[in-house]
Amino acid sequence: MLARTIGRTVVEMIQGDITTVKADAVVNAANSALAGGGGVDGAIHRAGGPDILAECRRLGGCATGDAKPTSAGRLPARWVIHTVGPVYNPLRAEESARLLGSAYRRSIEVADQLGARSVAFPAISCGVYGYPLADAADVVWETLAQTLPGHPNIEKVLLVQFNMHAYDAYEAAAPTE
Numbered sequence: 001m002l003a004r005t006i007g008r009t010v011v012e013m014i015q016g017d018i019t020t021v022k023a024d025a026v027v028n029a030a031n032s033a034l035a036g037g038g039g040v041d042g043a044i045h046r047a048g049g050p051d052i053l054a055e056c057r058r059l060g061g062c063a064t065g066d067a068k069p070t071s072a073g074r075l076p077a078r079w080v081i082h083t084v085g086p087v088y089n090p091l092r093a094e095e096s097a098r099l100l101g102s103a104y105r106r107s108i109e110v111a112d113q114l115g116a117r118s119v120a121f122p123a124i125s126c127g128v129y130g131y132p133l134a135d136a137a138d139v140v141w142e143t144l145a146q147t148l149p150g151h152p153n154i155e156k157v158l159l160v161q162f163n164m165h166a167y168d169a170y171e172a173a174a175p176t177e
């Protein structure tokens with residue numbers, strides 16, 4: 001496990017399945033329709049049960065880079081924060097980076113508004129949405145460095161990597177201690 005302190009927040013990185021992680025809020029890499037899907041989205045809805053999707057249907061979708069909460073059903077969390085990362089576009093790398101950073105920043109803002117003290121993130125956009133892992137890792141650490149000092153009530157952020165390949169890429173991009 002890797003850990004860094006940013007502002008008053010401890011950021012831990014672990015390898016595992018985010019549906020089993022205990023945190024006040026679990027972030028979902030959703031699509032803009034909030035309609036459920038494959039990857040981590042499918043896993044969260046399967047593990048959390050149908051109540052989450054029923055709530056999602058009432059939210060009217062979610063713009064790329066934004067985040068909206070629901071309850072967490074059967075997951076060991078209080079809330080799921082559905083955020084929409086960008087589909088990576090190599091011809092618009094800067095826009096992709098801005099939108100990915102926004103997805104993390106908005107998720108932290110929503111978590112703080114809800115009163116969450118711990119937030120778990122998957123590697124948003126790094127699956128079907130095709131974001132190169134090393135580039136995504138840079139955006140994530142930079143965004144955490146910019147955002148977390150303004151949210152001292154968030155005590156812990158968990159970066160949950162599904163596989164060792166992703167873990168290694170995020171570790172390589174982590175700030176030096």
Ligand code: ADP
Pocket residue numbers: 016017018019029030038039040041043085122123124125126127128129130131160161162163166
């Ligand atoms: P996106 O459409 O945003 O790319 P994906 O769900 O396809 O979302 O992938 C995002 C990341 O989540 C990928 O790195 C994938 O390996 C990872 N992932 C898939 N299932 C899980 C899970 N149960 N827990 C944590 N991470 C997961």
